[in-house]
Amino acid sequence: YGYAAFERLMVQAGQRLAEAGHPHLLARLNDNSFLLLARGADEESLEGIAAALREQLSARAFVIRDDESVHLRGVVGYAPLSPGFDDANSALEAIERTTLQARLLTAGVAGHVYRQAVTEQEHLALLEGQLELAYQPIVAVAGGDTAQYQLLLRLRQADGTVLTAGQVIPAAEAAGRIADLDQQVLEHAMGLLDLYRHATQPLNLFVSQSLRTLQRDAFADWLLESLQRRDLPGTALVIDVRLPDALIHTVPLQQFCQRMASAGVRFCLSQFEPGSEADALLTQLPLSFVRMAARFSSSHSNPGTREELRRAIDRAHAAGLQIIGQQIEDPQAAAAMWVGGVDYIQGNMVQSAGSDLNFDFHNAVL
Secondary structure, three states, X not given: OOHHHHHHHHHHHHHHHHHHHOOOEEEEEEOXXXXXXXXXXXXXXXXXXXXXXXXXXXXXXXXXXOOEEEOOOOOEEEOOOOOOOOOHHHHHHHHHHHHHHHOOOOOOEEEOOOOOOXXXXXXXXXXXXXXXXXXXXXXXXXXXXXXXXXXXXXXXXXXXXXXXXXXXXXXXXXXXXXXXXXXXXXXXXXXXXXXXXXXXXXXXXXXXXXXHHHOOHHHHHHHHHHHHHHOOOHHHEEEEEEXXXXXHOHHHHHHXXXXXXXXXXXXXXXXXOOOHHHHHHHHHOOOOEEEEOHHHHHHHHOHHHHHHHHHHXXXXXXXXXXXXXXXXXXXXXXXXXXXXXXXXXOOOOOOOOEOOOOOOOOOOOO
16 A cells, blocks of 8 residues: 555554543554553453453554555553563563564453563573683575674583573573673674684674663664774674564664664674564665574475565565575575575584684585
8 A cells, every 4th residue: 555555544543542542641652553551540451451452443444545445453462560660661572572472362462471580690690601602604605705604602501511592691681681791792703803804705793682782872882882993894793683573672773773884784684584574674674684584494395485485585685685594404405595595594504503713615515
């Protein structure tokens, strides 16, 4: 229908939701999300309010053109405020994640479940250890002389146990240490870029960062100052953000990207799963790369997945983005990715993650 028609539709939807939620306050969060603040409402009634909002939204058609109308459906997540949140951002994040969960339910309504936080001491204990980083090459299927690696986080504990990023990051977030952890990883990355600035093969590093960190103004200030002080080309640094986080925090991510634009820092959207909202991010965010979800590595054995991959790649290329196929473990998977149109592949078939930056990109043959 076009953006203008969509915007008129969302204005109508907001007006109807405001009427249905009266006397509570309603605000529009982003393109198709709204927030209702039910001050003074009995928390036992929140589920009923949520269900009523959803029902009222879809009860009558909306006029989108003079001779055409559409019905809208929505999902609603709700959260009582009595358990307490650290700040407004924490409350918004909880309600947005709950709304995403509501999509999976037949009723289309989900309530936030407050979990008693594990004590900060327990989380900090988990974080005690030696930070280790591994590097996995990201290789251009057409060949090239640029050395590109993804930094993979590891933490070695005193007993020799090695924790993965999937274990460390949730603990760091719960202990309020995620910004410190992200900063350490970026410091390491910038140190490597400084060390290899005169290498024969230019070095690019992909570094995963939490949206909790990127939302902080002080972090953006620190990163810009660090790049300037080291006189590093921002284009050598690619910040990796996960699709689920980008869907929830689109606006703050856009703001962070805009601040980094002056330094040339690039961005990669990881764990990409095609869909209307995910596809919209391809043009809403100033991305350079898209890393497909791991399930597409088996597209060679599933015609449906192969076609889904091809369409996703076509859309990303149309937006001027380059595609990375990840977790490529065998030649069949690599061939399917190449035929599908990916620009880069990454996985153990190319080289497993290691502690050295010694992959021969110049002579790599896929």
